[in-house]
Amino acid sequence: MKVRRTALGIATVVVLLAAWELSARLNKTVYVPPVTAIAATFVHEWFSAQFRDQALPSLLRMFAGYAIASTCGVAVGVVIGAYRPLYRLVDPVLQFLRAIPPTAIIPVGILLIGIGDTMKILVIAFGAFWPILVNSVDGARSVPQERLDTARIFGLSRSSTLLTVIFPSALPGVFAGLRTGLSIAFIMIVVSEMIGSTNGLGYYILQAQRTFAIPEMYGGIVLLAILGYCLNAGFVAVEHRILAWHHGQSARTV
Amino acid sequence: MNAGTRVLLDVSGLQKRYDSSGVVAIESITLDVKEREFVSIVGPSGCGKTTLLKTICGLLRPTAGSVTLDGKLVTTPPPEMVLVFQDYARSLFPWLTVAGNVRFPLKKKNLAGAESTRAVGAALAAVGLDRFAKQYPWQLSGGMQQRVAIARAVAFRPEILLLDEPFASVDALTRAELEDLTLRLRDEFGITMLLVTHDIDEAVYLSDRVFVLSPPPSVVVREFAIPLGGARDQEATRSDPRFLSLRNEIHHLIGRPLPAAEAVP
Ligand SMILES: Nc1ncnc2c1ncn2[C@@H]1O[C@H](COP(=O)(O)OP(=O)(O)OP(=O)(O)O)[C@@H](O)[C@H]1O
Ligand SMILES: [Mg+2]
Numbered sequence: 001m002k003v004r005r006t007a008l009g010i011a012t013v014v015v016l017l018a019a020w021e022l023s024a025r026l027n028k029t030v031y032v033p034p035v036t037a038i039a040a041t042f043v044h045e046w047f048s049a050q051f052r053d054q055a056l057p058s059l060l061r062m063f064a065g066y067a068i069a070s071t072c073g074v075a076v077g078v079v080i081g082a083y084r085p086l087y088r089l090v091d092p093v094l095q096f097l098r099a100i101p102p103t104a105i106i107p108v109g110i111l112l113i114g115i116g117d118t119m120k121i122l123v124i125a126f127g128a129f130w131p132i133l134v135n136s137v138d139g140a141r142s143v144p145q146e147r148l149d150t151a152r153i154f155g156l157s158r159s160s161t162l163l164t165v166i167f168p169s170a171l172p173g174v175f176a177g178l179r180t181g182l183s184i185a186f187i188m189i190v191v192s193e194m195i196g197s198t199n200g201l202g203y204y205i206l207q208a209q210r211t212f213a214i215p216e217m218y219g220g221i222v223l224l225a226i227l228g229y230c231l232n233a234g235f236v237a238v239e240h241r242i243l244a245w246h247h248g249q250s251a252r253t254v
Numbered sequence: 255m256n257a258g259t260r261v262l263l264d265v266s267g268l269q270k271r272y273d274s275s276g277v278v279a280i281e282s283i284t285l286d287v288k289e290r291e292f293v294s295i296v297g298p299s300g301c302g303k304t305t306l307l308k309t310i311c312g313l314l315r316p317t318a319g320s321v322t323l324d325g326k327l328v329t330t331p332p333p334e335m336v337l338v339f340q341d342y343a344r345s346l347f348p349w350l351t352v353a354g355n356v357r358f359p360l361k362k363k364n365l366a367g368a369e370s371t372r373a374v375g376a377a378l379a380a381v382g383l384d385r386f387a388k389q390y391p392w393q394l395s396g397g398m399q400q401r402v403a404i405a406r407a408v409a410f411r412p413e414i415l416l417l418d419e420p421f422a423s424v425d426a427l428t429r430a431e432l433e434d435l436t437l438r439l440r441d442e443f444g445i446t447m448l449l450v451t452h453d454i455d456e457a458v459y460l461s462d463r464v465f466v467l468s469p470p471p472s473v474v475v476r477e478f479a480i481p482l483g484g485a486r487d488q489e490a491t492r493s494d495p496r497f498l499s500l501r502n503e504i505h506h507l508i509g510r511p512l513p514a515a516e517a518v519p
Pocket of ligand 2: 303418
């Protein structure tokens with residue numbers, strides 16, 4: 001069954017690529033080069049120092065920004081969600097701030113910090129921060145009352161309740177936020193590099209388009225797709241390990 | 255093991271009004287529980303039984319009246335008292351194994367590693383779950399999960415266990431098993447039991463004394479002594495004429511129609 005599904009998936013991709021190839025060759029337009037040309041450029045461009053010069057800076061910025069967003073978002077979110085008066089106080093502000101499309105903050109970043117790496121990292125962190133924060137808040141708020149009461153009955157201090165009861169209870173929410181945050185960080189890296197940069201994948205794709213290096217442009221997009229796919233797959237693998245208890249429990253109750 | 259005569263828990267004129275809703279859940283409740291006694295509180299649904307137990311163990315602040323345990327006023331949950339909730343799925347920690355759950359509160363007690371391992375083992379053996387120590391609670395049946403919650407409470411070595419309808423969400427057979435388990439734990443560990451239930455038969459079967467509550471805002475309508483001796487047996491006790499007449503009397507008091515087949519003339 002699984003083999004058949006995989007085979008079917010591969011077949012679909014092959015047919016689509018073949019259709020692309022065929023129509024590109026028939027139409028002979030410069031803007032949509034044949035798949036084979038893109039593939040050749042891709043191999044030539046990315047199995048080289050180009051990866052180190054363009055892809056690596058993007059990834060490093062993204063991880064730096066994502067790390068900042070994760071640490072702050074989870075820590076602040078769980079505390080806010082755990083402490084009801086604080087939640088009531090800050091929730092309206094959070095709802096307002098999270099509504100800002102993160103890309104809109106890039107001009108502010110350029111104004112305040114300039115167009116260096118710091119700006120990009122902070123802009124990525126800003127974008128990823130909100131979904132992580134909001135989901136961590138929700139996760140920490142949804143701890144069953146009985147579980148909190150149990151912690152009090154066994155004489156746990158506030159801080160150990162936060163760390164050993166509320167935080168693990170909030171993990172399913174935290175991971176939902178981390179996942180959305182990851183995809184937003186990925187978007188933010190490309191956009192921020194398109195606006196003010198001298199390297200990185202966003203810069204590379206825009207530069208390719210401006211210099212009519214059309215197969216290179218598509219190659220860059222393909223690389224983004226591959227990186228995005230791998231990041232998500234890696235994330236899901238980690239989540240499945242850490243949240244095995246949650247998935248097991250949900251599977252039982254459904 | 256028979257109940258002692260020393261009053262362990264003393265509840266006097268306890269009233270609880272929820273500030274958020276203005277609901278007076280319990281009007282005025284006075285009762286006492288003696289050392290190693292098994293006391294049950296029965297009352298209709300929604301009469302404030304959960305509120306009563308949460309107030310007794312210091313999770314909620316009473317509006318009036320007081321609770322004393324061993325002569326000490328209860329204001330926050332004291333380590334000598336543990337409350338077991340009806341909803342085990344919500345009170346257990348699903349990210350910890352069965353043994354991890356039972357060990358969890360012991361970290362507070364500063365036991366040495368070997369000592370707490372022994373306590374966990376003993377508690378799990380007492381509830382018959384020693385073979386399931388490495389499983390996760392959600393991999394077990396409902397009755398077994400409630401036993402994990404009970405083992406966790408017992409391992410903490412409280413003097414008194416408060417049980418809030420602990421067997422309400424398990425099937426009848428499991429229920430009888432768990433009832434006998436609590437009786438055994440009382441004898442084995444010398445733990446005093448205060449159980450809340452809406453099942454009159456269960457209350458009479460388990461208890462040395464039964465307090466009957468009124469509909470909300472609740473007060474104690476009457477106190478029944480249950481002179482059925484220390485050893486209870488699901489079949490013998492439940493067919494004992496004294497058992498039947500007591501449960502009939504309580505049914506009558508609460509004003510619930512008797513299940514026809516079991517009614518005695
Ligand atoms: N946290 C709360 N805030 C406000 N009112 C509450 C709260 N908890 C319970 N109540 C009210 O107090 C009353 C008694 O509730 P409680 O849960 O103590 O009854 P109960 O006898 O345990 O009910 P059940 O038989 O359903 O278990 C109800 O009217 C309920 O609406
Ligand atoms: Mg209740």
